[in-house]
Amino acid sequence: GAVVSQHPSWVICKSGTSVKIECRSLDFQATTMFWYRQFPKQSLMLMATSNEGSKATYEQGVEKDKFLINHASLTLSTLTVTSAHPEDSSFYICSASADGNTEAFFGQGTRLTVV
Amino acid sequence: KNQVEQSPQSLIILEGKNCTLQCNYTVSPFSNLRWYKQDTGRGPVSLTIMTFSENTKSNGRYTATLDADTKQSSLHITASQLSDSASYICVVSDGGSYIPTFGRGTSLIVHP
Numbered sequence: 157g158a159v160v161s162q163h164p165s166w167v168i169c170k171s172g173t174s175v176k177i178e179c180r181s182l183d184f185q186a187t188t189m190f191w192y193r194q195f196p197k198q199s200l201m202l203m204a205t206s207n208e209g210s211k212a213t214y215e216q217g218v219e220k221d222k223f224l225i226n227h228a229s230l231t232l233s234t235l236t237v238t239s240a241h242p243e244d245s246s247f248y249i250c251s252a253s254a255d256g257n258t259e260a261f262f263g264q265g266t267r268l269t270v271v
Numbered sequence: 272k273n274q275v276e277q278s279p280q281s282l283i284i285l286e287g288k289n290c291t292l293q294c295n296y297t298v299s300p301f302s303n304l305r306w307y308k309q310d311t312g313r314g315p316v317s318l319t320i321m322t323f324s325e326n327t328k329s330n331g332r333y334t335a336t337l338d339a340d341t342k343q344s345s346l347h348i349t350a351s352q353l354s355d356s357a358s359y360i361c362v363v364s365d366g367g368s369y370i371p372t373f374g375r376g377t378s379l380i381v382h383p
Contacts, residue, residue: 199376249314259305264314265314
């Protein structure tokens with residue numbers, strides 16, 4: 157299958173700082189990328205859907221000013237957690253799809269810990 | 272509201288045994304259904320993807336079935352191995368928005 161790389165794999169940051177997570181499709185062009193968060197023993201929760209060159213569509217309850225998503229190219233989307241709080245600590249996962257309807261491939265996830 | 276329900280929530284089996292995981296969905300219109308395996312602390316890895324016209328699809332020891340009429344799918348694992356211990360997630364995509372709806376997953380533990 158296609159390869160989606162997420163970076164970093166884990167990050168620890170102080171409360172109030174911002175953290176950027178990158179999601180790259182390495183061997184295909186991803187028109188659509190999805191961002192998820194996952195709490196322990198829970199299923200993935202969709203945060204937002206981003207299409208290249210457009211503003212991201214956020215799910216209800218997700219603060220767009222706190223979770224900034226940029227999808228400026230067909231191979232890269234970034235999620236920036238601004239003014240991070242301990243409750244933002246979670247596992248963040250991206251997935252990328254060539255056109256939104258074909259299979260989406262997942263990154264390996266980023267473990268964020270806010271102290 | 273689109274929903275995906277999986278059962279059982281957790282399952283413990285002995286190595287070498289078979290098992291079947293269930294997925295019921297209410298997503299409409301339907302685009303495709305996917306089964307993923309997620310190891311702890313890792314991103315999900317695709318096992319199978321099925322469209323409306325497909326009834327069965329196999330990937331090694333994994334066999335997925337789909338009944339689009341009853342909106343049910345199953346994932347059968349044959350001759351389980353210790354490495355099969357993971358969470359198995361059923362994902363159904365909406366045919367209109369293509370947004371995926373995730374099930375909560377079935378946590379499978381394979382004991383020696």
